[in-house]
Amino acid sequence: MKTDGGQALIRSLEREGVEVMFGLPGGAILPVYDPIIDSKIRHILVRHEQGAGHMAEGYAQATGKPGVAMVTSGPAATNIVTPLCDAYLDSIPMVVITGQVPTAAIGTDAFQECDTTGITASITKHNFLVTEAQDIPQVIKEAFHIATTGRPGPVLVDIPKDIVDPNSPRSTLEWEDSVEIDLPGYKVDTSVDPEAIQKAVELIQNAERPILYIGGGILKSRAAEALLELAELTGIHVVTTLMARGAFPDSHELCLGMPGMHGNFTAVTAMQESDLLVTLGARFDDRVTGKLDEFAVNAKIIHVDIDPAELGKVRQPDVPIQGDCRTAIEAMLSVLRASGSSDADRTAWKSRVSGWQERFPLVYEPSTPEQALKPQFVIEKLRDATPSDTIVASGVGQHQMWASQYWTFNHPYTWINSGGLGTMGFSIPAAIGAKVGCPEKMVWAIDGDGCFQMTAQELVTARVENIPIKVALLNNSYLGMVRQWQDMFYEERHSEVFLSKEIPDYKGWAESMGCFAMRVEDPEEVEEAIAQANEIEDRPVVIDFRTAAEEKVYPMVASGTGNSEVIVPPSQENEIR
Amino acid sequence: MSAEPKGHRDHILVVIVENKSGVLARVASLFARRAFNIQSLAVAPTEDDHLSRITIVVDGESAPIEQVVNQLDKLINVVDIQDLQPGHAIERELMLVTVAVEPEHRDDIVEQLDRAGGKVMSVGTDSMMLSLVGDPDHIDTFENLLRPFGIIEIQRTGRVALANLDETIE
Ligand SMILES: Cc1ncc(C[n+]2csc(CCOP(=O)(O)OP(=O)(O)O)c2C)c(N)n1
Numbered sequence: 001m002k003t004d005g006g007q008a009l010i011r012s013l014e015r016e017g018v019e020v021m022f023g024l025p026g027g028a029i030l031p032v033y034d035p036i037i038d039s040k041i042r043h044i045l046v047r048h049e050q051g052a053g054h055m056a057e058g059y060a061q062a063t064g065k066p067g068v069a070m071v072t073s074g075p076a077a078t079n080i081v082t083p084l085c086d087a088y089l090d091s092i093p094m095v096v097i098t099g100q101v102p103t104a105a106i107g108t109d110a111f112q113e114c115d116t117t118g119i120t121a122s123i124t125k126h127n128f129l130v131t132e133a134q135d136i137p138q139v140i141k142e143a144f145h146i147a148t149t150g151r152p153g154p155v156l157v158d159i160p161k162d163i164v165d166p167n168s169p170r171s172t173l174e175w176e177d178s179v180e181i182d183l184p185g186y187k188v189d190t191s192v193d194p195e196a197i198q199k200a201v202e203l204i205q206n207a208e209r210p211i212l213y214i215g216g217g218i219l220k221s222r223a224a225e226a227l228l229e230l231a232e233l234t235g236i237h238v239v240t241t242l243m244a245r246g247a248f249p250d251s252h253e254l255c256l257g258m259p260g261m262h263g264n265f266t267a268v269t270a271m272q273e274s275d276l277l278v279t280l281g282a283r284f285d286d287r288v289t290g291k292l293d294e295f296a297v298n299a300k301i302i303h304v305d306i307d308p309a310e311l312g313k314v315r316q317p318d319v320p321i322q323g324d325c326r327t328a329i330e331a332m333l334s335v336l337r338a339s340g341s342s343d344a345d346r347t348a349w350k351s352r353v354s355g356w357q358e359r360f361p362l363v364y365e366p367s368t369p370e371q372a373l374k375p376q377f378v379i380e381k382l383r384d385a386t387p388s389d390t391i392v393a394s395g396v397g398q399h400q401m402w403a404s405q406y407w408t409f410n411h412p413y414t415w416i417n418s419g420g421l422g423t424m425g426f427s428i429p430a431a432i433g434a435k436v437g438c439p440e441k442m443v444w445a446i447d448g449d450g451c452f453q454m455t456a457q458e459l460v461t462a463r464v465e466n467i468p469i470k471v472a473l474l475n476n477s478y479l480g481m482v483r484q485w486q487d488m489f490y491e492e493r494h495s496e497v498f499l500s501k502e503i504p505d506y507k508g509w510a511e512s513m514g515c516f517a518m519r520v521e522d523p524e525e526v527e528e529a530i531a532q533a534n535e536i537e538d539r540p541v542v543i544d545f546r547t548a549a550e551e552k553v554y555p556m557v558a559s560g561t562g563n564s565e566v567i568v569p570p571s572q573e574n575e576i577r
Numbered sequence: 578m579s580a581e582p583k584g585h586r587d588h589i590l591v592v593i594v595e596n597k598s599g600v601l602a603r604v605a606s607l608f609a610r611r612a613f614n615i616q617s618l619a620v621a622p623t624e625d626d627h628l629s630r631i632t633i634v635v636d637g638e639s640a641p642i643e644q645v646v647n648q649l650d651k652l653i654n655v656v657d658i659q660d661l662q663p664g665h666a667i668e669r670e671l672m673l674v675t676v677a678v679e680p681e682h683r684d685d686i687v688e689q690l691d692r693a694g695g696k697v698m699s700v701g702t703d704s705m706m707l708s709l710v711g712d713p714d715h716i717d718t719f720e721n722l723l724r725p726f727g728i729i730e731i732q733r734t735g736r737v738a739l740a741n742l743d744e745t746i747e
C-alpha cells in the first residue's frame with residue numbers, strides 16, 4: 001500500500017503501542033501533525049518543548065513504557081536538549097521526534113535549521129537522521145528497540161520535511177505490514193555468568209559487614225520483588241540511592257534509606273564501614289561516593305550492571321557481573337537457597353548499625369511560633385495524608401533532598417526525580433507525564449520556588465488537558481540549595497540567591513493558569529490545606545507553603561571530602577567524636 | 578601529531594563500523610567527550626561495502642583501555658572492536674615528506690632511502706619529495722634521519738593494522 005512519510009510515521013508509532021505523546025508543532029513537523037487528528041494516539045500540547053521532554057520522562061518513569069515527544073526543528077529541537085540529557089543520565093527510555101528542514105536545504109543555514117543530530121549525539125543513546133521516506137518505519141522500530149532494551153535511554157529521530165510532506169514526491173513510500181530491525185552493532189546481553197554468580201555468593205556468605213547498594217537499575221530491570229527476597233534471605237541491610245528510592249520499602253527493618261551527600265548518617269556510614277558492597281544497578285556516582293579514594297576502603301565490590309562500561313569505570317569490582325539485575329539476583333537466590341545463606345557472624349555489625357540508627361536519626365527542629373514553616377514538617381504532613389502509592393515528582397534543590405529523606409517510599413515507581421543532571425524545573429512536567437501514565441494514582445509535585453518559575457507554565461497544559469496534578473511548593477524565597485552552600489562554604493555571603501518574598505504572587509499566578517491555589521503560612525493550616533487539595537479532582541492544585549529560608553539539609557558530606565566526614569545537624573554534634 | 582617514538586602503552590584498536598554518514602564524527606566525539614586521547618586515526622572502506630574499518634591508536638595512559646573499548650562498543654554503529662596487542666599485528670604507515678636538499682646531498686639521501694625501502698616521488702631544484710611505507714618505528718627512525726636536512730612538509734597517514742595470521746613471521 002502506498003502512503004506518505006507523515007502517515008507512516010504516525011502508523012509506526014501506533015505499531016509500537018504508543019498511546020500518548022507530548023509535543024508542540026511548527027513548520028518542519030507540520031505534515032506529521034495532520035495525521036495525528038485521525039490517530040488514536042493522545043497528543044498533549046505543551047507550552048514549551050522542555051515540558052514535552054520532561055513529561056515523556058515522567059511518563060516513562062511511572063509506567064516503565066517509553067515516553068514519546070515530538071517537536072519541530074531548530075529552536076524546538078534545542079529546547080528539548082535538556083530533557084534528552086536528563087534522560088540520558090538517568091537511563092530513561094524515551095523517543096524524541098524532531099522536524100528538520102527539507103533534505104535539499106540541510107547544510108545551508110535554512111530557516112530554523114540546526115544540526116540536531118550533531119547537537120544531541122553525546123546526550124542520546126543513539127540518534128537518526130532519516131533521509132528517505134521508505135526508511136521511516138524501520139527507523140522508528142529501531143528507535144524504540146534501542147530506547148527500551150539493555151541500558152535504557154533517549155533516542156532521537158530527526159525527520160526532514162520533504163520526506164513527510166504529502167506534497168513532496170520524496171514522501172511517497174510503500175507501507176509494509178512488518179519491518180525488521182537491522183542493527184548489526186547493537187547487541188544486548190542480559191544473561192549472567194554463572195561462575196561470577198557463584199563467586200559473588202561466596203563473598204556474600206562470608207562477608208561480616210555486607211551492604212546491598214541499590215541503584216536505579218533495579219527499577220529498570222523490574223527487580224524490586226527479587227531484591228526483597230534477596231535481602232530477606234540473606235538478612236543484609238539495603239541502601240537505596242536517589243535513583244532507587246522505592247525499589248526497597250523504606251518501612252522494612254533492613255532498609256537504611258538513602259546514601260550519599262545528603263544521605264542519612266547510617267546509610268553513609270554503613271557503606272563506608274562495610275566489607276562488601278553488593279552493588280546492583282548503581283554506578284558509584286560522585287554524589288554517593290564522596291572523595292573516591294576514601295570511599296568504603298575496606299569493602300570488596302560485587303558490581304552487577306547491564307552496561308559493561310559501568311564495571312570498573314569508577315571503582316574496580318572484585319566480582320564484575322555484566323547482565324540484567326533481575327536475572328543476576330534470581331541466579332544468586334537459587335545458589336543461596338541451595339547452599340545456605342551465610343556462614344559469617346554478623347551480630348556485632350548489626351548492633352553497630354542499629355547504634356547509628358539510634359544516635360543519628362533524621363531530625364529537624366520544629367518551628368517556633370514566630371518562625372516560618374519547616375519544609376520537613378510540610379513533607380511529613382503530606383506523606384501522612386496521602387495514599388502510600390502516591391507518586392512524588394520533585395524538582396532540584398533542598399526540597400528534593402528533604403522529599404527523598406522524609407517521604408516513606410514503600411512502592412517502586414513512586415519517586416520521580418532528576419538525579420544525574422539535576423534539572424531545575426523537572427517536577428511539574430514530570431508529574432504531568434506521570435499522571436497521564438497513571439491517571440488512577442494521586443500525583444504530587446514537590447517543588448521549590450526557583451524550580452517552579454522555570455516550568456510553571458505547564459500547569460496551563462495540565463488544566464487544559466485535564467491532568468489534575470497537585471503541587472506542594474516549598475517556597476523559601478531563595479535558591480535554597482545554593483544559599484546553603486554559600487552559608488556553609490562562603491561565610492554566609494549570599495550572592496544572587498535571594499528571589500523575592502512577594503513576587504510572584506504564586507496563588508494568583510496558579511489561579512490564572514486555571515489551578516486551585518492556596519497559600520499556607522501557619523503550621524496549624526497545613527493539614528487542612530492538604531486535605532482540601534486531596535479532594536480536588538477536576539483541576540491542578542498548587543499550595544504555596546511559605547517555608548523557613550535558613551533551614552539546611554542535613555546530614556551533609558561536603559563536596560570533595562570523604563564519607564567519614566559527615567556533617568550532622570547541630571543537635572547531633574555531641575554524638576560525633 | 579608528534580613524531581616522537583611511542584612506547585608500548587599505545588593500543589591499536591581496530592573498530593569496524595557501519596559505513597554510514599556521521600559515524601566517524603560519533604567516534605571522534607566520543608573520544609573528546611570522555612577525555613580519551615587519539616594518537617592517530619585511519620579510516621577506509623573494507624571488503625564489505627556496508628562496513629568501514631577505523632584504526633585508532635589510543636594513548637593507553639589517558640584512560641584504561643577496557644573503558645575506551647566499552648564506551649566505543651556502546652555506539653550503535655560500532656559493529657566490532659579488536660584490541661590488537663603490540664607484536665601480534667602487522668602495522669603499517671605511509672609517510673610523504675618533502676626535504677630540503679642541496680643538489681650535492683641528493684645521492685646521500687637516495688642511498689639512505691633505498692636502504693630504508695622508500696621511493697623518490699618528485700625532485701625540485703633544492704628539495705625532494707620522498708615516500709616510505711613501513712612499521713611506525715621504522716618511519717620514526719627515517720624521519721629523524723631526515724630532520725637535519727630540514728623537513729619542509731610532512732604527512733603521515735597514521736597506522737593501519739591487521740592481526741597476525743598464525744604463521745606470519747614479521
Ligand atoms: C537548570 C538549573 N540551573 C541551576 C541549577 C543549580 N541549582 C541547583 S539547586 C538550585 C536552587 C533551587 O532553588 P529552588 O527551586 O527554590 O529549591 P530550594 O533549594 O530552595 O529548595 C540551583 C540554582 C540547577 N540544578 N539546574
Ligand SMILES: [Mg+2]
Pocket residue numbers: 448449450474475476477478479480
Ligand atoms: Mg527555594
